[in-house]
Amino acid sequence: MKQFLHLRNNHVLGVISLILILGSVNVKVAEGRVHSELGQIEYPAINCRKHSASLKDFGGVGDGKTSNTKVFQSAISKLSQYASDGGATLIVPPGKWLTGPFNLTSHFTLFLQKDAVILASQNELEWPHLAVLPSYGRGRDAPGGRFSSLIFGTNLTDVVITGQNGTIDGQGSYWWDKFHKNQLTLTRPYMIEIMYSDQIQISDLTLVNSPTWFVHPIYSSNIIVKGLTILAPVDSPNTDGINPDSCTNTRIEDCYIVSGDDCISAKSGWDEYGIKFGRPTQHLVIRRVTCISPDSAMVALGSEMSGGIEDVRVEDLTAINTESAVRIKTAVGRGGFVKNIFVRGLNLNTMKYVFWMTGSYGQHPDSHYDPKALPTITGINFKDVVAKNVTYSAKLEGISNDPFTGICISNVTIEVSALKKKKLQWNCTDVAGVTNNVTPPPCALLPQKDKTDCAFPNDKLPIEAVQFKTCSL
Incomplete structure (x- = not known):
């Protein structure tokens, strides 16, 4: 009982403090309403938050027609004041919330x-315009900058970024059409992009129809992507599912793409720009993922790999009607490396x-790449592998x-x-x-060596030891 009263008091203090700080925009904290109308919502996360509010409390309109761009921006800005006091959650309730891009803040849950x-x-x-990524040197769709994610x-x-399997819809057909008509002067938006950041969780959501890549952590570390359903037409251009880019300690698991x-x-990174930036993707775990992609790979390493890719551990993956399984893509001019790749259970x-x-x-960003960069x-x-x-x-x-x-390559059965x-x-060449x-039987360049059991590490990476807490709203 004492513990319950302590938690209840903390809850009340959190409600009061949020009303005091955000009273100027007539905000009501969502916690009480969530409990009374929907019951307590529990969810797993790397960290829980002390405060929470609903998008409706900031004037959001979920009719699918009214723009909520300024509402999202204002809500996140206001809630950022709680970064040093247990953090905050912005709840997106049922409805269709039309919005342009918005920026997240630290110690925050969407x-x-x-x-x-x-x-x-x-x-x-x-859609704001951003500069090109330094490890790429140019945009992918056009030489200039890029649209914000x-x-x-x-x-x-x-x-x-999590939920109860709520949906983020990129409405990508507008952008795909411009791409096919060569009408783009900037690179299309990604759906979710987190840069230069640490401790990221993206989980338990349905993501559909991104303008281009869906999930793009870049120059970041300690990332968990879990329980996503990612859907795009199989003929949509460049709609990669999850692209860890110059990232360290990443765990991708239990996704359907x-x-x-x-x-x-x-x-x-790409050619001379990636070589100069020099930040590899390393310590990457991918497991229990199902992929359907008739024209591409289940897992690709590259082709932009000029900063290096190493210590990748792939296991228990399923591909259906997919062009290739784990594919390495590189070229003269890339430099960099792909090494210590471990795959089992396909x-x-x-x-x-x-x-x-x-x-x-x-494919090269420009003509300035070094042909000696192998x-x-x-x-x-x-x-x-079966x-x-x-x-x-x-x-x-x-x-x-x-x-x-x-x-x-060991213990593989292929039915042609x-x-x-x-x-x-x-x-083989x-x-x-x-x-x-x-x-x-394989080609002569990969001769049979009896009793060979290809390596897979026994140790666990630090990101694998990260456990979720049970949080509640």
């Missing part, structure tokens, strides 16, 4: 209730390629005078499609490594 939908505005005037944050600590591009793509059904590595993915690809491990209805077992294409080395069966199942217990 919580989407069940049946809440954030709708991205298709009015370009609502819908949900954006930079130089933040302790940020949670249907994409027009790579379901997950690890990156670290369940693949209807694939063009099971194994695909290419050293000729030659990538290092080594220490690539695959084990325990694949059915496959067109090609492998296409492994290193670089002349720069072979991909240290490839290990009877309708699409190709005579040459393993196409400029690669070196070993295999064991692989069907169909």
Whole structure:
């Protein structure tokens, strides 16, 4: 009873303090209403918050037509005052909340209730312009800058974007049409982008129809992406699902992704810009993810990997009707490295390629790249793979005078499609490594070595030890 009274008193003090600080905008704290109307809402998060308020308390209108851009911006600005006092949660209640981009703050949770939908505005005037990313040197769709992401944050600590499977809808068809018509002068927006930040959680949401990449943490660390359903038409341009970019300690798990591009793509900058910036993606865990992407990869490493990619651990993934499984994409001019990659437990059904590595993915930001900047690809491990209805077992294409080395493939069973069966199942050039217990038999450059069991680390990365707290509204 004493503990209950203590918690209740803290709750009352939090309500009073929020009303006092935000009274000038006639805000009512949402906690009491959530308890009385919906009962207590519990959810998992890296950190809980002491204060909370509803978007409606700031004048939000969830009719799908009224712009709430200024409402989101004002609400987050006001709630940022609680960063040093237990943090704050902004609750997005059921409804359709049309908005342009808004920036998050530290020690903050954006919580989407069940049946809440954030709708991205298709009015370009609502989208601020940002400079190009320093590790890329130019925009991807156009040489100039880029539009802000819908949900954006930079130089933040302790940020949670979560909910009861609420939806964020990027309404991407407007942007896809402009892309196809070559009408873009800036790069399309991402749905969620967090930069130069630490302690990030993005979880338990449905994300649909992003203008381009869905989730893009960049130059950040200690990131957990969990329980997302990501959906885009399989012919939509560049709608990658989750792209950790020059990030350290990232955990991606329990997601379902249907994409027009790579379901997950690890990156670290583009050619001379990525080499100069020099920040790798490292200590990345990907597990229990299902991918559908007929024209792209379940997991791509690159092609923008000039800052390096290392210590990637992929396990228990499923791909259905997807072009390739874990694909390495690089080229002359990239520099950088992809090394110490560990993959096990793939369940693949209807694939063009099971194994695909290419050293000729030659898209460049400009003509100033260094043709002597060769990538290092080594220490690539695959084990325990089952694949059915496959067109090609492998296409492994290193670089002349720069072979991909240290490839290990063990315990793999591939059933080739009877309708699409190709005579040459393993196409290998400029690669070196070993295999064991692989069907169909691999190419001569990957000879059989009995008793080989390809490596997978026994240690756990620090991000794997992070446990969620049970928080409540």
